[in-house]
Amino acid sequence: MLAFKERVINLVKKVPYGKVTTYGTLATLSGVPRGARLVGGILHYTNEKTPLPWHRVINREGYLSINCMDHPKQLQKALLEQEGVVVSPAFMVDLTIYGWFGESK
DNA sequence: AAGGTGACTAACA
């Protein structure tokens, strides 16, 4: 069902500026609690095809999961800081502060 | 065209 991808994308677009969300959250809100991998896989490809704020999507621990040289987490960190999000030198973000779990649902 | 992989998470042993 392409609805899943579109749903995830839609949610990513709904992430407030200066906030970050997790794959699990997007997956759950999309209707697939264990589809976290799908979110990552989808973003990994669609981000190059669609203007998505993929940099606002991180893992459950608030850590930039990306480790691909094609998608430098360093870029994600820069983008997050650009939005006012404080990213630790270890590419960690305080989900306690910037964590967005879909308040608009 | 079919198969394998993937930016993860959670449950089970």
Place this chain on the structure above:
DNA sequence: ATGTTAGCCACCT
């Protein structure tokens, strides 16, 4: 408590 296995669905080769 920690370690390992299983699951999700779509996209790429």
